[in-house]
Amino acid sequence: MEDLNYLAEFHDHLKKAKIILAYDGVLSKDIVAAFLTRLKIDIEKTSVPKKEKKRFFSIVVECIQNLSKHGTVSELSDAHFLVLVEKENSTLKISTGNVVKNETQETIQALINNVNNKNKSELREMYKNGISKNVLTKKGEASLGLIDIARKSNQKLKYQFKKIDNNTSFFIFQTQIHILS
Numbered sequence: 001m002e003d004l005n006y007l008a009e010f011h012d013h014l015k016k017a018k019i020i021l022a023y024d025g026v027l028s029k030d031i032v033a034a035f036l037t038r039l040k041i042d043i044e045k046t047s048v049p050k051k052e053k054k055r056f057f058s059i060v061v062e063c064i065q066n067l068s069k070h071g072t073v074s075e076l077s078d079a080h081f082l083v084l085v086e087k088e089n090s091t092l093k094i095s096t097g098n099v100v101k102n103e104t105q106e107t108i109q110a111l112i113n114n115v116n117n118k119n120k121s122e123l124r125e126m127y128k129n130g131i132s133k134n135v136l137t138k139k140g141e142a143s144l145g146l147i148d149i150a151r152k153s154n155q156k157l158k159y160q161f162k163k164i165d166n167n168t169s170f171f172i173f174q175t176q177i178h179i180l181s
Contacts, residue, residue, distance in 0.1 A: 016088060016089075017086045017087070017088040017093075018046075018086060018087045018088070019084070019085075019086050020039065020042050020043060020046070020085040020086055020087055021035065021038060021039050021042055021083070021084075021085045022083070022084045022085070023035055023081070023082070023083045023084075024080060024081070024082050024083075025080055025081065026080065026081070027064075027067060027081045032064055035064070035083065036060070036061065036064070039057070039060060039085060040057065043056070043057060043085075046087060048087070048092065048179050049179065049180060051180075052092065052177060052179050052180060055152050055177060056092045056094070056177050058152060059094060059149055059152050059153055059175060059177065060085060060094050062145050062148055062149050062152075063083075063094050063096050063149065063173070063175070064083060064096070065145065066096070066145050066146075066173075067081050067083070067096050067098055080098075080099070081096070081097065081098045082095070082096060082097030082098070082172075083095070083096050083097075084096075090178055090179045091176050091177070091178055091179065092176060092177050092179060093174060093175070093176040094174065094175055094176070095172065095173065095174040096172070096173045096174075097170055097171065097172045097173070098170070098171055099164065099168050099169070099170055099171070100161075100168065100169055100170075100171045101167060101168060102163070102166070102167055102168060102169055105161055105169060105171075108159070108171065109159070111146055112146060112157050112159050112173075115146045115147055115150045115157060116150070116156045116157055118150075120151070120154070123147055123150055123151045124151065126147050127144055127147045127148065127151060130144045130147065131144065149175055150175070152177070153175045153176060153177050154177070154178075155175055155176055155177065155178075157173065157174075157175050158173070158174040158175070159171065159172060159173050159174070160172045
């Protein structure tokens with residue numbers, strides 16, 4: 001008999017978490033625009049205070065920008081991306097997922113761990129230095145997204161890699177904000 005525990009776990013999760021918006025598929029500018037428009041409408045319907053809605057929405061935008069800028073593995077056709085926005089008790093969560101090359105895993109881990117090891121004032125200083133020095137990546141970006149997400153969420157960034165094959169892994173990223181009442 002097949003193990004169906006994952007269905008029970010999924011059902012339990014749905015009972016305690018309110019999925020605001022979920023997407024699994026190929027990202028395009030039109031899909032991103034539609035996703036953000038839908039999210040704005042849906043998040044307005046929640047009882048979350050306006051300040052937290054605004055802060056959370058900006059985090060979601062940054063996470064989606066990170067997916068669209070850094071999440072593509074060009075050798076894969078129809079590379080899928082996962083975006084999940086949910087409200088669980090007094091927490092708003094954004095989770096993203098995308099395929100990455102295994103050779104980039106250590107770099108991604110180092111970047112996230114570096115951000116996670118900083119306190120609030122160190123993150124602020126890193127952000128200021130990044131803007132003032134305008135240090136650009138190979139893609140011509142200042143690479144401040146993770147710092148900005150950590151600063152706005154006031155939480156440690158969570159991540160995990162699920163190996164797909166010898167060349168690629170599925171990278172799962174999550175951050176959250178606590179809702180002030």
